[in-house]
Amino acid sequence: MKNEIKKFRTKLGITQEELAEKAGVRRETIVFLEQGKYNPSLKLALNIAKELKTPIDKLFSLS
Amino acid sequence: MKNEIKKFRTKLGITQEELAEKAGVRRETIVFLEQGKYNPSLKLALNIAKELKTPIDKLFSLS
DNA sequence: CAATAATGTTATATTTTTCTAACATATAAA
DNA sequence: TTTATATGTTAGAAAAATATAACATTATTG
Numbered sequence: 203m204k205n206e207i208k209k210f211r212t213k214l215g216i217t218q219e220e221l222a223e224k225a226g227v228r229r230e231t232i233v234f235l236e237q238g239k240y241n242p243s244l245k246l247a248l249n250i251a252k253e254l255k256t257p258i259d260k261l262f263s264l265s
Numbered sequence: 266m267k268n269e270i271k272k273f274r275t276k277l278g279i280t281q282e283e284l285a286e287k288a289g290v291r292r293e294t295i296v297f298l299e300q301g302k303y304n305p306s307l308k309l310a311l312n313i314a315k316e317l318k319t320p321i322d323k324l325f326s327l328s
Numbered sequence: 329c330a331a332t333a334a335t336g337t338t339a340t341a342t343t344t345t346t347c348t349a350a351c352a353t354a355t356a357a358a
Numbered sequence: 359t360t361t362a363t364a365t366g367t368t369a370g371a372a373a374a375a376t377a378t379a380a381c382a383t384t385a386t387t388g
Binding site: 231234243246 | 345347
Binding site for chain 2: 374375376377378379
């Protein structure tokens with residue numbers, strides 16, 4: 203599972219903590235997601251996509 | 266979490282069991298997903314979207 | 329109608345995701 | 359160069375997703 207969370211987050215100029223709050227998860231969760239160590243639930247992925255103002259399929263892809 | 270799995274599955278003319286096999290999960294998982302009783306992982310959602318030849322954001326939406 | 333296929337249900341087990349808290353390192357700013 | 363802010367790490371607990379197996383009901387079709 204690949205993702206571009208960090209790219210779109212920094213583009214928006216917000217911190218991991220801010221994104222975590224907006225998405226309703228802990229900061230550590232965002233850290234590990236950006237590092238590809240966590241595989242999110244669909245619910246979380248959709249929330250992150252919304253907060254990053256990015257279509258989910260631009261943000262995440264299989265493999 | 267709303268989804269249109271059943272709609273696109275029947276449109277494709279495949280059974281729950283066939284979709285389950287293609288997506289790599291048990292048939293019961295598909296049953297409960299279609300009924301809105303399960304909330305999928307992103308990985309599973311992407312696999313289902315691929316098998317149903319449908320963009321993930323046409324298939325699933327928050328609330 | 330009888331048989332088969334498809335779908336639905338329940339209860340519990342296993343696996344995966346996310347949380348928690350504490351601490352560590354790095355980067356920026358006063 | 360201190361202080362503050364941002365990011366990274368760990369280990370284990372809690373919660374959520376999925377598996378499993380057995381059985382029930384509803385189509386479908388021969």
